[in-house]
Amino acid sequence: MTAQQVEDLIHLGFAAKRKMLAIEEVRPHYVRARLPYRDSMLRPGNVLSGPALFSAADLVMYALVLSHLGPELMAVTANCNINFVAKAKPGDIVGEGRMIKLGRRLAVMEALLYSSAEPETLVAHVTGSYALPVKG
């Protein structure tokens, strides 16, 4: 699937009224996406919040599953582990998703998150497992 196809599929599934994210690149086992900045992403101390970062990681990993399995809107997050490693200054959230293991029942993935305000500084490292639908 192309980046635009993955992006359209996500917005279709969420019946999104606004642009949730832009898929910038899709390669086998790799996706890069950008979540546009919104004031609601901030927490006290003028940094991007944990939930905003989690949301970015979740969407990036979901895009990664979609890019491999097609319109698989029923893949479900089973487990997620997040290490927050630096304060994220206000900006877009850029996420790189990488497939660690694509099994029959579980997809295990990694997402690295950055703020566009400091694009060289990793702010969070996430690993997640998605349960894949059992094929009939």
Add this chain to the structure above:
Amino acid sequence: MTAQQVEDLIHLGFAAKRKMLAIEEVRPHYVRARLPYRDSMLRPGNVLSGPALFSAADLVMYALVLSHLGPELMAVTANCNINFVAKAKPGDIVGEGRMIKLGRRLAVMEALLYSSAEPETLVAHVTGSYALPVKG
């Protein structure tokens, strides 16, 4: 601190325009809170989204730290692990936070999440570590 004090402190810190959560109970090492339902919490398939649940867990654990340390708005999430164990039907998110270990540098906590639509069904189990500010 009382439940109302913890609730006020959270809303003050977030400069919140709307009621983000209601703290229902505060006891030593225990907090129960409720996040009111909003359409933005849904994901495809008409269930509460991972980010909405993460947000609830994060706020519950933050409330737990606040209730123990006072106006400690600079406590920062270091690590979070979420197991999503059941689909969460649309409703308020009710979270119970429990202190596992309150150290000098880290607070390790557990949060159990439920949907008000099925209050007996655990939907997510979360453990998190918050880095505590170093006292000067």
Add this chain to the structure above:
Amino acid sequence: MTAQQVEDLIHLGFAAKRKMLAIEEVRPHYVRARLPYRDSMLRPGNVLSGPALFSAADLVMYALVLSHLGPELMAVTANCNINFVAKAKPGDIVGEGRMIKLGRRLAVMEALLYSSAEPETLVAHVTGSYALPVKG
């Protein structure tokens, strides 16, 4: 299954030459087990090592799955998250396992670990997911 049955099943499966653990109590959704102290459990600083504690948690959660599913020696650990919250002084490792969610494909569990040297002090909190064999 009784505590003795679960204990026998584990030792049978591992073709164990020595007593690996003693199952002290089995109840629905709960197991308590004790791993006898061995010098090999120590790490520098005269505390019980991370791997020794992980091993205890893994055996406790495995016992919990066995107690629910019978001779299910093919259950496999998918994911494990460990928070080490206090130094564990040399002693037996006592572990309490609790079932968080027993699904068709995954069992999500929690294990709390203690050293017999300080039985009131939690040393590690573990959550784990085991993949259950697909029934034919």
Add this chain to the structure above:
Amino acid sequence: MTAQQVEDLIHLGFAAKRKMLAIEEVRPHYVRARLPYRDSMLRPGNVLSGPALFSAADLVMYALVLSHLGPELMAVTANCNINFVAKAKPGDIVGEGRMIKLGRRLAVMEALLYSSAEPETLVAHVTGSYALPVKG
């Protein structure tokens, strides 16, 4: 530090009677190590056990901290998250450790584990946080 220096330091700290691991390569923010096969690493089903893999990851990440901070034998594992992604056939365990973030109080690292029996197949992906001693 050289690979041999890191290897010697680990064995010194553990007062090891046998060779626990061989450090094969040390670069800034990267370590590769090999744990020699032992029958005790096996679990039912003739695969390398979770605890053996955890032990390998723990030693690899410890070596990574040592290579950056010198004889820092008091660094302590705070949190560890392991995704087991493939069965590990009997063999040496080869681990690659990578520094994700080296902070003042916490080192966050990643370890990728392989069995020498199938050196191209990732068997486990681990992230861990070590608490670093507070400098006096």
